[in-house]
Amino acid sequence: MNKAELFQQIRKKESFLCVGLDTDIQKIPRNLLDTSDAIFAFNKEIIDATHDLAVAYKPNLAFYESMGVNGWNSLEKTVNYIRYKYPEIFIIADAKRGDIGNTSALYARAFFDTMDFDAVTVAPYMGEDSVKPFFTYVGKWVILLALTSNKGADDFQYVEEGGEKLFEKVIKKSQEWSNEDNMMYVVGATRAEMLSDIRKIAPNHFLLVPGVGAQGGSLAEVARYGMNSECGLLVNSSRQIIYASTGDDFAKKAREAALEVQKEMAELLKKYLK
C-alpha cells in the first residue's frame, strides 16, 4: 500500500485508528479456550467488529512468540484473514527487529514475503545496513523507532551530541536512507507536545503513535501537534479496545470502544484537514 492509498482509506473511514492485536491467552473470554485456536478466534471477532472503524491492525509479535509454534501459526492465520477479507487494511508487524544487513534481509523476507504484512517496526540501534534491506520490497514500509512511550525511553533516546538528541538524529539520518513514501516513525504520545518539534524535521512522514488510551495520552493533543495535510498519523490503541469487555460481549464492546475513538478522529480530521 502506498501513501496516497493509506490517506484515501483515512478519508473514507474518517479514522486514523490502528488497533493493536496484543492478544493474551490469559485475557480472552474463557469460552474461546475450547476452540482449536483461541487466539485466532479472538482476533477474528475483533477484526470483524472493528474493520470499518480502523485503517490498520498491529499485532505485537511478543504475544504470539510467547506461545511458540502455535502462536506463530495464530499470527499467520490472522494476517491471512485480514488480507483476504479486508484487503484495504494496513497491517503492521510490531516486531522491533534489526540486525546486520544480511540478517535484516531475512527479517524482511519473514514479514513481507513469508507473511504479507505492509509494515514492520524496526529498532535503529544497528544503523543503516540493519534498516535498508526492508526498503527493497515495493509497497512495504519500515516504521523506525524514534521516541518511544515507555519510561526507559529516557535512558538513551535523549543522549545529546551537538545540540541534537539521539531520537532526532535517528529521524534525520534515516532520511538519507529513504523517504516518507516507505518510512514512518514511532513517536510516543506521552510527549504529545514534542510532536511539533518532530514535525519540524519530519513534516511529511506518517507517525505511528502508541500510548493513547490505556497509557494516558490525549488524542486531541496528538492531532493538534502532529497532524499534517495528509493526516500523517496512525494512532494505536490496544487494550482499551480489545479488552473493553472480558465477557462474551467482547467484540460488541470492542466495537463500541473503537467507535468512540473513530468519532473523535472524524472531528479532528474535520478540524485540521482543509
Next chain:
Amino acid sequence: MNKAELFQQIRKKESFLCVGLDTDIQKIPRNLLDTSDAIFAFNKEIIDATHDLAVAYKPNLAFYESMGVNGWNSLEKTVNYIRYKYPEIFIIADAKRGDIGNTSALYARAFFDTMDFDAVTVAPYMGEDSVKPFFTYVGKWVILLALTSNKGADDFQYVEEGGEKLFEKVIKKSQEWSNEDNMMYVVGATRAEMLSDIRKIAPNHFLLVPGVGAQGGSLAEVARYGMNSECGLLVNSSRQIIYASTGDDFAKKAREAALEVQKEMAELLKKYLK
C-alpha cells in the same frame, strides 16, 4: 547456567567457541532437502559433529522466522535436541528483541519458558524497562547489544555526550540494572583494540564477540584485548564452520573448521589464564 558453570565448561573443553546456527535453506546440501525438516536435520548433524569443541550454540532467529511456522518448528526442535543430548551447552537466542516492559516480559517467556534458551540478545534502544523483565528468570542471561560489528554501528553507537559514547553509556547504565552474573555484552571483533577500553568499564562481564572468521576479525587480538581471569569471552563463528563444505561431507568439514578454532583457543587460554 551460571557464570562459574560456564567458565568450567570453557576450561574443560579448552574452548570459548560459540557456533552460530545461521541455517539457510539455500545453503545446505541438496540431499537434505528430501528430509521432512531439512533445517533441523542440518543443525543436528552440525551439533553432533561439534558439541565437544563448542561451549555455546547461537541460532539467529531471522533465519528461522523467514521460513514462518516451519522455521519456528525447526528452531524449537533444535533447542530441544541440544538441551536433551548435550545439556552442558549454553544456548543463545540471537533475537535482538526489546519492547516496553510488559511486552519484553512476553519475549522473556518465549525464549526462557516456552523454549529453553540460556540467553537472549537484546537491543538497548528502549532502555531499562525493555531489558529488566529478562532478569526475572534465574540462571538465564541477557546479552545486550553494545558495539556491533556491522558498518551501520557508526551511525548511532558512537554518538557522544559529555565524553561518553552511546555504547559506553549502554554498558555503564545497564550495570545499574544487573551485573555480570546474568548479563553479557555484544562487542564486535572488527574493532578488537576497543576491547581494552571496554574492559575498563566492564572488567568482569562476559563479552559475546561476533565477526571473527568470515567477517575478518582476529581471534588472537580478541583474546589479547578482551580476555579476563575467567576467560570472559564467547567468540562466535557461523559461516566459516557450518558452511565449511557445501557437499555431503559438511558435518565432517564443520568439525575440522571448529577443531582448528578450538586449538587456537586452547593456546590462547593457556597463554592468558594463569
